[in-house]
Amino acid sequence: LLWILRGRTRKPGEPPLVKGWIPFVGKALDFGKDAHKFLEEHKREYGDVFTVRIAGKYMTFIMDPLLYPSIIKQGRQLDFHEFTNKVAPLTFGYPPVLRTAFPGLWEQIKRSFQLLQGDHLAPLTESMMGNLMLVFRQDHLNGESDWRRGSLYEFCCSVMFEATFLTIYGRPATGVRHGGMDRLMNDFHKFDNMFPFLIAQIPIWLLGRTLAVRQKLISYFLPQHMAQWTNTSQFIQRRAELFEQHDELKDVDKAAHHFAILWASVGNTLPATFWAAYFLVSQVEALKVVRQEIVDVLRDSGVDFSNSSDIMLSKEQLDKLVFLESAINESLRLSSASMNIRVAQEDFSLRLDSDRSVGVRKGDIIALYPQSLHLDPEVYDDPQTFRFDRFVQDGRGKTDFSKDGQKLSYFLMPFGSGSSMCPGRYFAINEIKQFVCLLLLYFDLQLEDGQNRPGLDPSRAGLGILLPSSDIRFRYRLRSV
Numbered sequence: 001l002l003w004i005l006r007g008r009t010r011k012p013g014e015p016p017l018v019k020g021w022i023p024f025v026g027k028a029l030d031f032g033k034d035a036h037k038f039l040e041e042h043k044r045e046y047g048d049v050f051t052v053r054i055a056g057k058y059m060t061f062i063m064d065p066l067l068y069p070s071i072i073k074q075g076r077q078l079d080f081h082e083f084t085n086k087v088a089p090l091t092f093g094y095p096p097v098l099r100t101a102f103p104g105l106w107e108q109i110k111r112s113f114q115l116l117q118g119d120h121l122a123p124l125t126e127s128m129m130g131n132l133m134l135v136f137r138q139d140h141l142n143g144e145s146d147w148r149r150g151s152l153y154e155f156c157c158s159v160m161f162e163a164t165f166l167t168i169y170g171r172p173a174t175g176v177r178h179g180g181m182d183r184l185m186n187d188f189h190k191f192d193n194m195f196p197f198l199i200a201q202i203p204i205w206l207l208g209r210t211l212a213v214r215q216k217l218i219s220y221f222l223p224q225h226m227a228q229w230t231n232t233s234q235f236i237q238r239r240a241e242l243f244e245q246h247d248e249l250k251d252v253d254k255a256a257h258h259f260a261i262l263w264a265s266v267g268n269t270l271p272a273t274f275w276a277a278y279f280l281v282s283q284v285e286a287l288k289v290v291r292q293e294i295v296d297v298l299r300d301s302g303v304d305f306s307n308s309s310d311i312m313l314s315k316e317q318l319d320k321l322v323f324l325e326s327a328i329n330e331s332l333r334l335s336s337a338s339m340n341i342r343v344a345q346e347d348f349s350l351r352l353d354s355d356r357s358v359g360v361r362k363g364d365i366i367a368l369y370p371q372s373l374h375l376d377p378e379v380y381d382d383p384q385t386f387r388f389d390r391f392v393q394d395g396r397g398k399t400d401f402s403k404d405g406q407k408l409s410y411f412l413m414p415f416g417s418g419s420s421m422c423p424g425r426y427f428a429i430n431e432i433k434q435f436v437c438l439l440l441l442y443f444d445l446q447l448e449d450g451q452n453r454p455g456l457d458p459s460r461a462g463l464g465i466l467l468p469s470s471d472i473r474f475r476y477r478l479r480s481v
């Protein structure tokens with residue numbers, strides 16, 4: 001007990017240790033309030049590597065991005081999955097995927113992620129385009145040519161949530177759109193608001209109606225419902241098949257796994273789409289250049305855009321949109337705050353670079369916090385400013401960023417790193433591109449006057465793309481082309 005209250009003391013060779021004055025909780029409250037500020041202040045005081053006691057855990061932060069490669073490549077002694085294996089089941093409500101209880105399942109799940117990438121990306125992207133067009137056409141392109149008003153985050157969410165859902169899980173047995181999408185999305189937002197508490201392992205029964213909301217969301221994905229759906233992605237079909245091979249999984253467990261993918265596929269994509277759209281609409285020059293680039297790519301493939309026809313942008317065409325890709329990367333740089341976590345598997349000396357190592361203990365968490373890199377003025381000049389062409393050089397994607405005169409191997413990390421990197425990243429970028437293309441091609445867009453750039457809601461700090469602290473009012477009107 002005394003050890004828990006006092007905590008450990010620093011041994012020779014270990015990084016500086018910051019414990020805070022509240023036993024057990026340590027620095028959790030300060031960290032939770034503003035993680036980026038907290039880490040920058042500690043970096044000034046303790047240097048590039050320090051250990052902080054946060055909610056009973058010892059977390060060693062590596063702040064210098066030049067040291068990132070040595071952490072990311074340390075596979076053997078630093079494990080990522082120990083953390084997700086524990087936290088994801090509690091959050092989404094399925095039993096832990098332990099090797100003893102479900103032989104082979106873990107590896108099968110990992111393999112299923114390949115169905116989001118490589119050759120599988122083209123059909124996914126094509127299907128997403130059709131679904132985005134469907135939702136745009138039926139909900140927003142219905143002939144009116146007057147200015148309409150809306151809230152940008154709400155607009156982005158409703159289109160992207162439904163189109164992504166249709167692409168990943170498929171269409172209903174009859175008709176082309178599922179009934180009750182609004183209700184599903186509302187429940188999703190209620191769950192998502194509680195997500196940081198669940199990840200922090202606060203018991204779900206302490207979180208009001210969250211358990212009931214989660215049960216409702218999970219029940220949407222019960223096998224008897226999903227069996228009716230058509231055009232389901234290969235990714236979900238494969239996962240449904242492999243869950244069937246495990247008799248130990250109950251129907252509600254299978255549904256909970258499918259629900260976890262719903263969170264993974266829209267939880268970050270919705271705010272990321274908002275930020276990309278917001279920044280582009282807020283800068284006249286950026287909007288003009290990106291819109292022209294899209295029109296040119298279409299024209300190069302023989303399509304003269306007119307608002308009465310549906311458009312199709314293939315994966316190859318999307319790859320050519322370098323300014324749009326740069327604008328999306330720039331908005332991810334400004335809005336992402338995902339922490340990269342590894343757990344030390346034994347006491348060992350962690351090599352940082354050719355002449356520096358630090359001691360870490362078994363069970364310690366080693367953390368990278370790329371938001372500090374994304375907002376580092378030495379890497380990104382004037383880091384708080386949105387520059388849509390920051391990631392373009394000589395007409396191609398720019399990858400040359402440095403610190404202290406040394407080229408950085410990792411300069412933009414919204415999708416994590418190494419073994420824990422997001423398997424949906426290529427699909428995510430493509431679907432955001434497709435959404436922005438439709439928005440810019442079909443509509444004239446304006447932000448309503450008197451609104452400041454929305455702040456970043458800190459409640460998801462460490463967990464991905466931050467939500468805007470308030471929505472933005474905008475006007476849109478069908479373009480006359």
Ligand code: HEM
Nearest residue numbers: 264265268269272338340414415416417420422423424428
């Ligand atoms: C994991 C970011 C979109 C599927 C992750 C991780 C991050 C991330 C940071 C965890 C990495 C770590 O903990 O180190 C994002 C962002 C997205 C996005 C910023 C959008 C802008 C998507 C989409 C899908 C997807 C569209 C699927 C269609 C997944 C899955 C995992 C994951 C399945 C878990 C991987 C594992 O367990 O190894 N994502 N993601 N993500 N993401 Fe994404």
